[in-house]
Amino acid sequence: MRITAVRAYVRADHEDTRTPPQPAPPLGAASAATPWQQRPIASPLSVHPGHEVRTIGGPAWAGDVVVEVESDEGSFGIGVSVGGRAGCWVVEDHLAPLLVGEPVDDITRLWDLMWRATQFYGRKGLVLHAISAVDLALWDLLGRSRGESVMRLVGGPVRDEVTFYATTPDAGAARRLGFIGCKLPLPYGPAAGRAGFDANVGLFAEARDAVGDDLFLAYDCWMALDVDTAVRLADALAPYRPSWLEECLLPDDLDGLRALRSQVRPEIMLAGGEHEATRWGFRALVDAAGLGMLQPDPTWCGGLSELLQIAEVARSADLPIVCHGSGPYGLHASAALEGIPMAECIIGSGRGDTVTPFFGDLFLSEPLPHDGTLQVDELDRPGFGVELNPAVTLVRPTCGDQPRKDR
Numbered sequence: 034m035r036i037t038a039v040r041a042y043v044r045a046d047h048e049d050t051r052t053p054p055q056p057a058p059p060l061g062a063a064s065a066a067t068p069w070q071q072r073p074i075a076s077p078l079s080v081h082p083g084h085e086v087r088t089i090g091g092p093a094w095a096g097d098v099v100v101e102v103e104s105d106e107g108s109f110g111i112g113v114s115v116g117g118r119a120g121c122w123v124v125e126d127h128l129a130p131l132l133v134g135e136p137v138d139d140i141t142r143l144w145d146l147m148w149r150a151t152q153f154y155g156r157k158g159l160v161l162h163a164i165s166a167v168d169l170a171l172w173d174l175l176g177r178s179r180g181e182s183v184m185r186l187v188g189g190p191v192r193d194e195v196t197f198y199a200t201t202p203d204a205g206a207a208r209r210l211g212f213i214g215c216k217l218p219l220p221y222g223p224a225a226g227r228a229g230f231d232a233n234v235g236l237f238a239e240a241r242d243a244v245g246d247d248l249f250l251a252y253d254c255w256m257a258l259d260v261d262t263a264v265r266l267a268d269a270l271a272p273y274r275p276s277w278l279e280e281c282l283l284p285d286d287l288d289g290l291r292a293l294r295s296q297v298r299p300e301i302m303l304a305g306g307e308h309e310a311t312r313w314g315f316r317a318l319v320d321a322a323g324l325g326m327l328q329p330d331p332t333w334c335g336g337l338s339e340l341l342q343i344a345e346v347a348r349s350a351d352l353p354i355v356c357h358g359s360g361p362y363g364l365h366a367s368a369a370l371e372g373i374p375m376a377e378c379i380i381g382s383g384r385g386d387t388v389t390p391f392f393g394d395l396f397l398s399e400p401l402p403h404d405g406t407l408q409v410d411e412l413d414r415p416g417f418g419v420e421l422n423p424a425v426t427l428v429r430p431t432c433g434d435q436p437r438k439d440r
Contacts (some may be wrong), residue, residue, distance in 0.1 A: 034135045034178055038103040039129035039167065041121035042427035042437050047097070053237055053256035068383035069202045072220065075257035077283060079222020086422045087255075094313050099395070099427055100124055100166040101437070102174050104137055108176025109440055110416060111360065113392065114166035114332045116159045118430040123163040125431040127151065132167070138180065140171050148311075158251075161310040161335055166277065168336025175417035183417050187341065190409045197402045200253065200358075202242035206386035207248060211405035213375065214249035214276065215240065222257040228263070234269045242274040249276040252339065253428040256280050260289050260296070263305040267297045274399070277326065289318045292321035302326060307357040308332045312342040320348045328377075330357035340366055348372050360391035360399055363419045368409045378402050397422050 071086060078084035086354065097115040131146045147164045148155075155161065176183045184190055198214035201206035207215035217240055221229030233252075240250055250274060254263065256408040263281040270278075278301060282289045296304055302325035309315055310333065318324060327347050331340045340356070344366070347354045354373050356363030367376045378401075381389045395417040399412050410420055421427070421439075428434040 034106050034385040035105045036102060036132050036137055037105050038101075039124060039132055039170075040101045040103075040429055040437070041124035041163075041431065042099045042101070042429050043117060045420060045426035045428045045434070045436070047117065063308070064089050064262050067384045069218070069301065070381075070383075072202075073225075075219040075222040075255055076141045077256045077299050079257040080224055080259075081313055082408065085129060085221065086224065097160070098124070098166055099421070100163075100170045100397075102132070102137075102167065102170040104178065106178065108174060108178045110170040110172065110177060110417070111172060112169030112171070112332075112336070113395070114162040114169075120163045120166070121430045123160055124167060125429075128163060128167055130335075133198050137171065137175055140338055142167065144168055145170065146373050148335075151353070157310045157314065162333055165332050165334065165336040165339075167320055169292055169331065172185060172337045173416035174193045174341075177287045182365065182413045182415065183337065183414050184369045184409070187337070187366065187369045190368045190412075191371050192368060193409055195402075195407045195409065196375045197378045197405050197407070198249070198251075198375055201385035202236075202265050203385040204248065204250065205243040205382075206380070206384075208244045208384060210380075210386075210388060211249065212378065212402075213405060214251065214267075215244065215378070216251040216253050216279065219252050219254045219257060222238045223259065223262055230266070230269075233266065237275070249393065250413055251275055251277045251279060251304070253279045256283050260293050262440050264296045267301050269436065271301070274356060275301055279304045280307060281305075286413075287317060287321040287323075290316060290318075290321045293355065294323035304328055304355075306334075308333070311339055314342045315346045315384060319346060319352065327352055327354050328357045329354065330359050333357075333360045337362070338364065341370075344372055356390055361396075361419050364416055365412055365417060368412055374400075395425055396420060 052069040052369045053338050073085040074087050076087045097117050098120040100112045101109050103109040172183050177187055197212055199212040200216045202208055221233055254377040258281045303323055303324040305324050306327040306329050329340055329343050331337050355375055358379050367373045388401050401418055423439050
């Protein structure tokens with residue numbers, strides 16, 4: 034079975050569904066009716082006044098690029114990442130010519146072809162996102178053609194159910210929904226000053242009051258802090274027993290990560306890796322000796338092929354992996370790999386109190402946790418087990434926005 038076509042799409046309503054930049058409300062003035070993704074959430078820009086609200090977020094962004102790989106037997110596989118029209122160009126104009134005519138089941142070699150061909154302008158970011166989407170589509174195609182789930186292609190399930198924690202600003206909802214823990218989005222970065230810092234601590238304290246000792250709590254700092262601010266935050270949160278602080282610093286600040294680990298009390302774990310890519314990037318993270326948990330995203334880090342390599346890096350360092358978001362593309366690894374103790378459920382509803390599909394309406398029957406768990410049997414369908422929603426119009430930018438044909 035050989036590859037006959039590689040196509041890349043964006044949603045026809047792509048520009049309309051992006052979360053537009055929003056002016057930051059006064060500190061503490063955001064309405065509870067405002068979707069939590071549009072309230073102040075710290076980001077790398079939060080060192081600058083006026084940039085308290087992220088300009089990205091939500092399912093429309095998460096499903097930015099859809100890649101379809103087709104075989105000479107007429108079967109196809111689907112992979113997803115981010116990158117918009119630029120990502121589609123990388124897929125179709127550079128990666129596709131490398132792959133057409135190649136055997137579908139030679140995925141390791143095909144990944145290496147894409148990786149080596151893009152060294153001069155890739156290695157991370159947009160290009161790795163494109164490679165990730167293609168790689169995931171290849172795994173999906175291989176599973177569909179063999180009538181096997183991806184989970185079984187990589188060795189089969191090692192557990193009966195996947196246990197989840199929730200990412201939401203509503204810790205009480207996480208408890209009611211049966212999750213084992215809650216990761217809160219940090220609202221304010223350094224530009225918000227002392228008032229923002231105190232608000233961050235107060236919100237975490239309120240979350241602890243809401244859940245008692247029933248759930249673990251963590252803070253997602255999303256690359257917004259510096260070493261000094263992160264250390265002070267860890268000290269201030271200590272009475273409320275955070276399990277971890279996530280992505281405190283910019284991803285490339287490995288010296289800062291070492292310094293942070295040396296100054297944060299040992300009972301508070303540091304986690305990260307969501308914005309890192311490839312086994313080499315994660316090996317550098319591990320060598321920095323700052324993280325207690327790695328969080329690769331298979332739709333960003335290089336696909337499932339590279340996630341398996343990253344898992345080996347983590348295993349050799351005796352570190353757990355918890356996949357960042359990624360819906361079904363992370364769940365098959367979470368079911369099949371011993372070193373992944375739980376999964377993340379990013380609660381995408383506006384109030385943060387209702388479980389919704391990670392990719393919004395892009396797929397039909399995206400697997401979702403119930404009472405904080407997912408039975409592995411629900412993943413045991415060919416490929417990644419999801420079908421594109423025919424009601425969502427996908428267009429192919431490299432062909433004049435030609436609509437995708439339903440297959």
